Amino acid sequence: xxxxxxxxxxxxxxxxAGVGVAAAGNAPGVTDTEIKIGxxxxxxxxxSVYSTIGKSISACFNQVNAEGGIxxxxxxxxxxxxxxxxxxxxxxxxxxxxxxKVALTFQTLGTPTNSAIHxxxxxxxxPHLFVATGATKWGQPKxxxxxxxxxxxxxxxxxxxGNYILQNHPTSKVAVLYQNDDYGKDYVIGVKDAMGDxxxxxxxxxxxxxxxxxxxxxxxxxxxxSGADVLVNISIPxxxxxxxxxxxxxxxxxxxxxxxxxxxxxxxxxPAGLExxxxxxxxxxxxxxxxxxxxxxxxxxEWRAFMTKYYPKGDINNAFNVYGWAVCSLMINVLERAGxxxxxxxxxxxxxxxxxxxxxxxxxxxxxxxxxxxxxxxxQMQMVRFDGKGNVRFGPVISAETSSE
Amino acid sequence: MTTSxxxxxxxxxxxxxxxxxxxxxLRVFGVSLPWIxxxxxxxxxxxxxxxxxxxxxxxxxxxTQVLYLSIAVLGLNLLTGFTGQFSLxxxxxxxxxxxxxxxMMDQWEVPYYLTIxxxxxxxxxxxxxxxxxxxxxxxxxxxxxxxxxxxxxxQLLKYEHFEPFTGGVQGLxxxxxxxxxxxxxxxxxxxxxSLFFGVLLFIAAWNLxxxxxxxxxxxxxDNPIAASTMGINLSLYKSVxxxxxxxxxxxxxxxxxxxxxxxxxxxxxxxxxxxxLIGMVIGGIASIPAAIIGGAFILYVPNFSEMAVDFFFGGDxxxxxxxxxxxxxxxxxxxxxxxxxxxxFVKRNLRRLAR
Numbered sequence: 059x060x061x062x063x064x065x066x067x068x069x070x071x072x073x074x075a076g077v078g079v080a081a082a083g084n085a086p087g088v089t090d091t092e093i094k095i096g097x098x099x100x101x102x103x104x105x106s107v108y109s110t111i112g113k114s115i116s117a118c119f120n121q122v123n124a125e126g127g128i129x130x131x132x133x134x135x136x137x138x139x140x141x142x143x144x145x146x147x148x149x150x151x152x153x154x155x156x157x158x159k160v161a162l163t164f165q166t167l168g169t170p171t172n173s174a175i176h177x178x179x180x181x182x183x184x185p186h187l188f189v190a191t192g193a194t195k196w197g198q199p200k201x202x203x204x205x206x207x208x209x210x211x212x213x214x215x216x217x218x219x220g221n222y223i224l225q226n227h228p229t230s231k232v233a234v235l236y237q238n239d240d241y242g243k244d245y246v247i248g249v250k251d252a253m254g255d256x257x258x259x260x261x262x263x264x265x266x267x268x269x270x271x272x273x274x275x276x277x278x279x280x281x282x283x284s285g286a287d288v289l290v291n292i293s294i295p296x297x298x299x300x301x302x303x304x305x306x307x308x309x310x311x312x313x314x315x316x317x318x319x320x321x322x323x324x325x326x327x328x329p330a331g332l333e334x335x336x337x338x339x340x341x342x343x344x345x346x347x348x349x350x351x352x353x354x355x356x357x358x359x360e361w362r363a364f365m366t367k368y369y370p371k372g373d374i375n376n377a378f379n380v381y382g383w384a385v386c387s388l389m390i391n392v393l394e395r396a397g398x399x400x401x402x403x404x405x406x407x408x409x410x411x412x413x414x415x416x417x418x419x420x421x422x423x424x425x426x427x428x429x430x431x432x433x434x435x436x437x438q439m440q441m442v443r444f445d446g447k448g449n450v451r452f453g454p455v456i457s458a459e460t461s462s463e
Numbered sequence: 464m465t466t467s468x469x470x471x472x473x474x475x476x477x478x479x480x481x482x483x484x485x486x487x488x489l490r491v492f493g494v495s496l497p498w499i500x501x502x503x504x505x506x507x508x509x510x511x512x513x514x515x516x517x518x519x520x521x522x523x524x525x526x527t528q529v530l531y532l533s534i535a536v537l538g539l540n541l542l543t544g545f546t547g548q549f550s551l552x553x554x555x556x557x558x559x560x561x562x563x564x565x566x567m568m569d570q571w572e573v574p575y576y577l578t579i580x581x582x583x584x585x586x587x588x589x590x591x592x593x594x595x596x597x598x599x600x601x602x603x604x605x606x607x608x609x610x611x612x613x614x615x616x617x618q619l620l621k622y623e624h625f626e627p628f629t630g631g632v633q634g635l636x637x638x639x640x641x642x643x644x645x646x647x648x649x650x651x652x653x654x655x656x657s658l659f660f661g662v663l664l665f666i667a668a669w670n671l672x673x674x675x676x677x678x679x680x681x682x683x684x685d686n687p688i689a690a691s692t693m694g695i696n697l698s699l700y701k702s703v704x705x706x707x708x709x710x711x712x713x714x715x716x717x718x719x720x721x722x723x724x725x726x727x728x729x730x731x732x733x734x735x736x737x738x739x740l741i742g743m744v745i746g747g748i749a750s751i752p753a754a755i756i757g758g759a760f761i762l763y764v765p766n767f768s769e770m771a772v773d774f775f776f777g778g779d780x781x782x783x784x785x786x787x788x789x790x791x792x793x794x795x796x797x798x799x800x801x802x803x804x805x806x807x808f809v810k811r812n813l814r815r816l817a818r
Contacts, residue, residue, distance in 0.1 A: 099780065099783075101780065101783035101784065101786070102783070102784075102787050103732075103734065104732070109780070109783065112780045113780045113781055116779065116780045116781075135778075136778060137778070137780050137783075138769060139769060139783050139786055141734070143730060143735070144634065144723070144725055144726075144729055144730050144735075145528070145719065145723045145725075145730050148723050148724075148725065149524070149525065149528065152520070152521045152524055154521060155520055156520055157519070157521050160467040169632075169633075170632065170633075170634055170727035170728075170729045170730075171729075173633065173634055173636065173725060173727065174634075174723065174724075174725040174727070176636070177636065177724065177725075178724075218594055233688040238621065238623075239621065240631070240632040240633055243631075243632070254521060257566065268618060268621075270614075270618070350557045371781055426500065
């Protein structure tokens with residue numbers, strides 16, 4: 059309608075009218091040529107290993123802009139460093155919302171950091187989309203209608219492990235190693251949930267480590283001494299690799315269930331030794347760029363081309379860069395479907411109406427589904443076993459639809 | 464930093480019977496130094512009172528952060544600047560204050576305005592008790608002991624048996640009511656709320672260092688042996704100063720919890736303790752107004768660094784590593800140009816202009 063008007067009347071009038079239309083309906087930060095999107099990432103501090111996610115997302119929007127933008131609008135992606143400190147996140151987010159006037163925030167990273175802005179975003183009614191954390195609390199559309207998660211949450215994955223033990227090792231003794239924070243504990247809750255009373259009967263030993271610990275060697279020894287023949291290992295790559303090495307050194311060979319966070323070749327299996335990592339079972343939803351299975355995969359090829367052209371400094375062995383590229387496609391799709399109605403309400407509505415949307419970079423068969431009562435976009439995963447070269451999928455794609463409250 | 468060369472004439476002037484400080488007779492462009500001091504305090508207060516009406520919400524929020532950071536820097540300055548005891552652990556006292564306020568609000572639904580004083584008291588106790596054994600340590604060893612405190616604090620907050628209170632790694636979400644005064648926005652109200660405590664604590668510090676206690680503190684810094692021969696109970700004074708310093712950080716922590724509305728162990732990492740130390744050194748050691756400059760420095764300069772880097776590199780996140788490098792560069796430049804901190808710099812140049 060705006061365009062018709064422009065054709066018939068003078069350019070100046072049309073310009074004023076255009077601005078008027080945009081101001082009335084659209085979110086702040088949206089003009090005829092631009093959409094402002096805000097983000098915080100730990101570019102410094104203890105969690106800066108994740109910063110490549112922010113960088114790959116920025117590169118992804120650069121590609122979108124180079125190819126003409128979304129419905130004629132360029133993406134202005136403003137990303138700030140919060141150093142993984144919650145007060146800083148709050149400050150940076152307020153700057154984004156109140157000063158930079160972004161239309162929405164996307165992929166703000168971290169559990170404590172997102173917790174610090176959870177209420178603020180919902181009070182201000184700013185879309186707080188596809189947060190980069192696997193905690194379970196991001197899908198509560200009744201209480202927090204402006205916040206939405208992205209990846210399968212940790213509890214869901216914990217449940218998959220629990221079910222696997224019940225089905226395949228119903229009489230085994232189980233040992234659990236976990237990182238002593240929200241991420242580690244969320245997983246354990248999932249395992250407990252799935253195993254019910256059997257958890258107390260089967261789990262003979264739990265050990266935890268702090269993310270600041272130098273090594274988990276002593277934990278592994280005590281877990282071995284418990285006589286367990288199944289290990290549930292909930293650790294980040296650095297510690298997972300240490301555990302694998304230590305287990306090999308002391309000759310402990312339980313069935314090893316390793317969480318998805320660490321089940322990547324470049325960051326865990328290679329440093330630990332590919333041979334020693336053989337047989338490790340995990341779940342995953344992303345394609346690992348090092349896995350020979352995806353060498354000629356069309357999506358991974360597309361991703362490599364993207365990396366070469368738009369993020370040449372990025373590591374093409376780092377699965378986080380696949381993650382950023384994958385989640386970016388959700389954001390693009392939301393804005394595409396929103397068309398010219400870029401009000402915050404409509405953006406949220408579009409985010410909550412994914413119907414079997416194929417998320418690039420995820421395993422074949424994995425799609426995003428959301429609805430007014432389902433704020434968990436990706437909830438499918440598949441179990442994999444490492445064969446010394448790559449993660450071989452087995453069993454069906456598991457749908458763990460946890461409905462939101 | 465603990466040398467006796469600091470030209471703090473007004474502190475040495477507190478002796479009884481009071482004699483006129485010869486420096487007070489100096490004039491800069493015909494105005495005497497005490498008047499310059501009085502006028503600048505008035506201008507500062509007027510700015511503090513009216514600035515929030517000329518700023519948007521986010522700017523006021525930042526100012527409020529500067530306020531509580533200044534209070535914490537002042538607390539550290541009382542201990543390190545005036546008494547000469549190093550601490551790299553003041554983030555831990557802020558954490559204790561923040562969690563005292565947070566737990567009171569979250570668990571016992573105490574109104575926020577009643578949490579500030581208890582936070583101060585708890586931190587006084589914590590500081591005093593930590594001070595007792597730690598102050599047998601000198602210089603670097605004390606710095607290490609306090610550093611251990613800063614490193615341990617976030618881990619302790621995550622400890623599972625404290626979790627029902629602290630919320631563990633999830634932190635605490637704090638609810639608080641809206642501004643009770645109709646013409647003040649929420650941000651403005653929190654600003655004035657913090658300003659009230661800030662002014663109170665700054666006046667208290669001013670009185671403290673100009674009195675008997677303050678002279679004892681400075682004597683301990685300048686020459687502990689001489690101080691003890693004069694009858695100053697070193698360990699008592701050191702512990703009490705640790706406690707008082709704790710009060711400041713505790714109140715600052717409680718204010719931060721209320722203003723940010725959320726606390727988590729990650730809010731109080733040892734990096735934060737080091738930032739406080741940077742704020743103190745940049746502002747000026749053993750100077751009270753310098754704490755405000757220090758607080759502003761640690762809040763605004765990282766932001767300016769990020770703005771500058773984003774400006775030169777078009778917001779490309781690949782260049783974000785430069786932010787802290789340019790922060791470091793800014794720090795080096797300030798220390799190079801103003802080795803006594805901003806306050807020392809101002810003071811010295813005023814003296815130079817004076818005749």
